[in-house]
Amino acid sequence: MKKNLIAQSTLLILIAFFTINCNTSTQNSTTKNAEFGIVIHGGAGTILKENLSDSLEKAYHSKLQEALNAGHSILEKGGTSIDAVQAAIMIMENSPLFNAGKGAVFTNAGTNELDASFMDGSTLNAGAVGGVTIVKNPITAARAVMEKSDHVMLSGEGANQFAILQKLDTVDNSYFYTERRFKSLQKIKNSETGSSKLLSEHNDYKFGTVGAAALDKSGNLAAGTSTGGMTNKKYGRIGDSPIIGAGTYANNATCAISCTGHGEFFIRYAVAHDVSALMEYKNMTLEAAGNEVINNKLVKVEGSGGLISIDKNGNVSMPFNTAGMYRGYMLDNKEAKTFIFK
Amino acid sequence: MKKNLIAQSTLLILIAFFTINCNTSTQNSTTKNAEFGIVIHGGAGTILKENLSDSLEKAYHSKLQEALNAGHSILEKGGTSIDAVQAAIMIMENSPLFNAGKGAVFTNAGTNELDASFMDGSTLNAGAVGGVTIVKNPITAARAVMEKSDHVMLSGEGANQFAILQKLDTVDNSYFYTERRFKSLQKIKNSETGSSKLLSEHNDYKFGTVGAAALDKSGNLAAGTSTGGMTNKKYGRIGDSPIIGAGTYANNATCAISCTGHGEFFIRYAVAHDVSALMEYKNMTLEAAGNEVINNKLVKVEGSGGLISIDKNGNVSMPFNTAGMYRGYMLDNKEAKTFIFK
Numbered sequence: 155m156k157k158n159l160i161a162q163s164t165l166l167i168l169i170a171f172f173t174i175n176c177n178t179s180t181q182n183s184t185t186k187n188a189e190f191g192i193v194i195h196g197g198a199g200t201i202l203k204e205n206l207s208d209s210l211e212k213a214y215h216s217k218l219q220e221a222l223n224a225g226h227s228i229l230e231k232g233g234t235s236i237d238a239v240q241a242a243i244m245i246m247e248n249s250p251l252f253n254a255g256k257g258a259v260f261t262n263a264g265t266n267e268l269d270a271s272f273m274d275g276s277t278l279n280a281g282a283v284g285g286v287t288i289v290k291n292p293i294t295a296a297r298a299v300m301e302k303s304d305h306v307m308l309s310g311e312g313a314n315q316f317a318i319l320q321k322l323d324t325v326d327n328s329y330f331y332t333e334r335r336f337k338s339l340q341k342i343k344n345s346e347t348g349s350s351k352l353l354s355e356h357n358d359y360k361f362g363t364v365g366a367a368a369l370d371k372s373g374n375l376a377a378g379t380s381t382g383g384m385t386n387k388k389y390g391r392i393g394d395s396p397i398i399g400a401g402t403y404a405n406n407a408t409c410a411i412s413c414t415g416h417g418e419f420f421i422r423y424a425v426a427h428d429v430s431a432l433m434e435y436k437n438m439t440l441e442a443a444g445n446e447v448i449n450n451k452l453v454k455v456e457g458s459g460g461l462i463s464i465d466k467n468g469n470v471s472m473p474f475n476t477a478g479m480y481r482g483y484m485l486d487n488k489e490a491k492t493f494i495f496k
Numbered sequence: 497m498k499k500n501l502i503a504q505s506t507l508l509i510l511i512a513f514f515t516i517n518c519n520t521s522t523q524n525s526t527t528k529n530a531e532f533g534i535v536i537h538g539g540a541g542t543i544l545k546e547n548l549s550d551s552l553e554k555a556y557h558s559k560l561q562e563a564l565n566a567g568h569s570i571l572e573k574g575g576t577s578i579d580a581v582q583a584a585i586m587i588m589e590n591s592p593l594f595n596a597g598k599g600a601v602f603t604n605a606g607t608n609e610l611d612a613s614f615m616d617g618s619t620l621n622a623g624a625v626g627g628v629t630i631v632k633n634p635i636t637a638a639r640a641v642m643e644k645s646d647h648v649m650l651s652g653e654g655a656n657q658f659a660i661l662q663k664l665d666t667v668d669n670s671y672f673y674t675e676r677r678f679k680s681l682q683k684i685k686n687s688e689t690g691s692s693k694l695l696s697e698h699n700d701y702k703f704g705t706v707g708a709a710a711l712d713k714s715g716n717l718a719a720g721t722s723t724g725g726m727t728n729k730k731y732g733r734i735g736d737s738p739i740i741g742a743g744t745y746a747n748n749a750t751c752a753i754s755c756t757g758h759g760e761f762f763i764r765y766a767v768a769h770d771v772s773a774l775m776e777y778k779n780m781t782l783e784a785a786g787n788e789v790i791n792n793k794l795v796k797v798e799g800s801g802g803l804i805s806i807d808k809n810g811n812v813s814m815p816f817n818t819a820g821m822y823r824g825y826m827l828d829n830k831e832a833k834t835f836i837f838k
Contacts, residue, residue, distance in 0.1 A: 278764045278797075284626075284651060284734070305733045306760045309626060310652050312732025390654025391647045392626070399741045399766035418648045422620045424741035427766040428773065435777035455620075 188468025191485035192225040192368040194218065194242050196252045198414045198460040199362075201478025203495055214251060215492045218482045221245040222490040225368055230487070235368035235376035235410070236274055236297070243270075243293040243378050246364035250332045252480070253362020255291055257332045258382025260339040266330035268382055269396040270296040275375030275404035282396040283317075284309040290323040293380045296396070298322060306398060310390070335385070342386045363395055365412025367404065367464045375410035375466060377402050377426075384417070393417025399427035406466060408433040409440050414479065415459010419452055429463065440465040441473075448473040530810025533827035534567040534710040536560065536584050538594045540756045540802040541704075543820025545837055553836065556593060556822055560834040563587040564826040567710055572829070577710035577718035577752070578616055578639070585612075585635040585720050588706035592674045594822070595704020597633055599674045600724025602681040608672035610724055611738040612638040617717030617746035624738040625659075626651040632665040635722045638738070640664060648740060652732070677727070684728045705737055707754025709746065709806045717752035717808060719744050719768075726759070735759025741769035748808060750775040751782050756821065757801010761794055771805065782807040783815075790815040 196218060203211075225242035229235070247255025258266045270292035271282035281300025284307065289295045298320040299308055308316050318324060365379040379402045381395040394401035394417035401417070403426030404410035411426040420426075425447055432443035440463055448460055453475050460474020462481055470483045472493075482492035538560060545553075567584035571577070589597025600608045612634035613624035623642025626649065631637045640662040641650055650658050660666060707721040721744045723737040736743035736759035743759070745768035746752035753768040762768075767789055774785035782805055790802055795817050802816020804823055812825045814835075824834035 273764075280764050284732075303731075304760065305731070306763045307734040307739075309732035309734050312730060316731040388654060389645075389647070389658040390626075390651035392649040392651050397649075397739060397741075398763050399739075399769060403766075418646065421648045421740050422615075422622050424745075424766060424769040427741060427769050431770065431773035431777060435773060 186467050188369070188485035190229045190369050190371050191464060191468050191470065191483060192222060192229060192238050192242060192366060193462045193464050193470045193472065193483040194221050194225070194246070194364070194366040194481065195412060195414050195460070195462045195472070196246055196364050196480030197362045198458070198474045198476045198479035200476065201480070201494060206494070211494065214480055214494060217246065217249050217251055218480060218492040219490050221366070222482050222484040222492070225366060226484040226490070229368060229370050232371050234372075235370040235374050236272070238368040238370065239272070239366040239376045239378045240293055240297060242366040242368075243364055243380050244291050247291050247293060247380055250334070252364045253335075253382045254364040254380040256330055257335060258330045259335050259362060259385040261383070262343075262386045262388040264339065265327055266382055267387070268292040268330075268380070269392065270378065270380040271396045271398060271402040272296040272300050272378040273376065273398055273402050273404040273410075274300065275377070275406040275410055278405060280306050280398045280402075282307040282398060283313040284392045284396045285390060286313045286317060287327045288314050288324045289317045290325045290329065293378050294322050295320075296378065296380075307396065309392075330382070338385050363401075363414035365402070365414060365462060367410035367412050367462055369410070369464050369466065369468055373406065373466065375404045375406050375464065377404040377410035377412050379412045379414075394420035394425070397421055399424050401426060403427050403430055405430050409463050409465040411461055411463040413459060413461040415476070416457055419455065419457025420459060423447065423451055423457065425452070425461065429461070433465070440469050441471045444471045444473040448475055528809050530711070530827035532571045532711050532713045533806060533810050533812065533825060534564060534571060534580050534584060534708060535804045535806050535812045535814065535825040536563050536567070536588070536706070536708040536823065537754060537756050537802070537804045537814070538588055538706050538822030539704045540800070540816045540818045540821035542818065543822070543836060548836070556836060557834045559588065559591050559593055560822060560824045561832050563708070564824050564832040564834070567708060568826040568832070571710060571712050574713050576714075577712040577716050578614070580710040580712065581614070581708040581718045581720045582635055582639060584708040585706055585722050586633050589633050589635060589722055592676070594706045595677075595724045596706040596722040598672055599677060600672045601677050601704060601727040603725070604685075604728050604730040606681065607669055608724055609729070610634040610672075610722070611734065612720065612722040613738045613740060613744040614638040614642050614720040615718065615740055615744050615746040615752075616642065617719070617748040617752055620747060622648050622740045622744075624649040624740060625655040626734045626738045627732060628655045628659060629669050630656050630666045631659045632667045632671065635720050636664050637662075638720065638722075649738065672724070680727050705743075705756035707744070707756060707804060709752035709754050709804055711752070711806050711808065711810055715748065715808065717746045717748050717806065719746040719752035719754050721754045721756075736762035736767070739763055741766050743768060745769050745772055747772050751805050751807040753803050753805040755801060755803040757818070758799055761797065761799025762801060765789065765793055765799065767794070767803065771803070775807070782811050783813045786813045786815040790817055
């Protein structure tokens with residue numbers, strides 16, 4: 155009788171063990187971490203403390219804080235995650251500190267061509283523009299494609315025309331000029347003909363992007379990304395920023411994500427959608443899924459970059475495999491937190 | 497003692513039950529269905545027997561057969577899946593029967609703008625072009641981007657320039673002209689100003705695409721897609737065909753896929769990558785994963801289209817949710833099979 159009891163207890167323990175293991179060790183957390191919140195990035199790359207002056211470091215923190223506050227104040231009042239994402243991104247687009255909007259990098263032809271994308275996690279609607287040259291805030295064009303067209307992705311001169319029809323703020327291409335970015339283009343062009351040393355010093359030319367992801371009080375997720383692309387880009391190169399599933403993804407069932415990094419790798423690895431798929435199909439947490447893609451899959455193939463993300467329960471994760479990533483988040487009524495280095 | 501034995505047996509049975517259930521009911525098949533093979537499509541849509549003359553039906557079967565034979569003969573001789581995919585797609589691009597290459601549909605401006613993409617499942621390298629106007633076989637441009645550039649996606653005039661540098665076959669844009677497609681444009685333009693009846697009759701204007709996926713004798717998978725896009729497209733619209741993870745995906749760990757359908761839905765649902773993710777993360781078979789996306793997720797949102805796919809074990813699946821899809825496959829040394837209707 156006693157032996158039987160021991161056997162029965164062992165049985166129950168083993169059943170419990172196998173049941174738990176069915177969902178793997180990275181169980182999806184179901185407890186609410188925050189009711190609402192926003193997370194942003196201003197690009198990832200070889201950002202080292204010794205290369206950043208104190209005043210510039212301060213300027214980055216201050217601008218990230220301003221972007222977080224703009225998005226957060228919308229969420230706090232019960233506004234949508236879409237409005238919050240747009241407000242945060244516009245502040246970074248308007249700042250010459252980041253490679254998006256004003257201060258975007260230059261193409262090989264000496265022009266500025268901008269890409270952006272937007273996704274609404276509640277409907278899986280999405281919009282994107284590639285290579286716009288006259289839209290002051292490309293994220294507003296991506297949103298207009300999402301909300302006011304039957305399409306997901308518009309490109310080049312056609313995308314400019316659509317923006318004009320939508321009465322978006324347009325500017326002359328020279329609006330995007332900054333001396334700093336123009337000098338970067340000259341340096342890289344010189345290094346193409348001269349030594350390749352300069353090129354590696356300016357490796358950051360690949361990584362500039364801004365992005366935001368938010369969860370609103372109604373439980374809706376949204377994400378957006380905006381960029382000037384790659385310095386010295388040729389041949390109408392399109393990176394991951396305007397590609398839904400690569401640079402941007404949002405799905406109320408899982409999470410909202412914006413990526414930044416060496417775009418070609420982010421397209422080939424369908425990074426943003428892969429993180430969502432790992433959560434949905436493998437029951438991984440946001441943290442585990444993001445790390446699997448950024449710090450395992452991409453690291454193995456030397457795909458540099460990172461992402462910012464927030465899940466349906468208000469968990470935030472900001473993995474990156476570079477020296478630094480301009481980033482921050484603001485949850486519920488807590489203070490904003492901003493970071494630059496590892 | 498006897499009771500103890502019963503308890504122990506129950507224990508073993510339950511452990512076995514829970515262990516099996518850990519991998520879900522849609523276990524990935526591990527037996528080899530074919531050593532090598534190719535699967536192709538020539539677009540999905542409202543293709544009804546009553547609307548297709550006997551001679552046209554015969555012409556479609558014959559051209560699909562020719563494309564399959566071209567790819568298959570390369571695989572049979574030990575050639576690569578990449579070469580097989582390109583050969584099959586070029587035959588469909590060169591035929592005015594399909595909306596790709598010669599016979600591509602017209603943009604609103606009365607021009608032909610072509611998109612294509614390619615992915616190598618052994619390296620996850622990928623290449624794509626959006627809006628090329630002078631490349632005779634856009635699939636060759638997608639392959640050149642994959643193999644001869646640091647980029648994944650090039651667009652517009654820049655992509656044309658890249659193709660010229662790569663010494664690809666170029667043609668005047670008028671090469672792509674066919675009377676049938678030009679008339680379709682006029683009909684749709686008239687219906688825009690008149691009744692919308694014509695538009696629904698010409699709903700097929702959304703669906704033309706060609707694609708191929710192959711498994712070679714070395715076990716490498718590859719996939720490619722090529723299209724003229726949407727009749728009457730405006731604003732530089734880009735569909736799913738040149739988007740890696742949406743219209744095309746290949747990964748030796750899972751499968752190779754080419755999609756066709758209402759591109760906007762295929763981008764939003766990251767269709768090609770989602771099928772691969774369901775196989776990799778949920779242990780679904782190729783058949784179950786493709787059906788989940790095409791006949792469940794997309795049907796729920798009225799996203800029309802289909803895909804063709806082959807997995808690492810030579811299983812083939814060709815799900816679609818439209819009335820018809822031009823399609824076929826050829827495995828090992830068996831005969832080619834081609835189909836049009838459900």
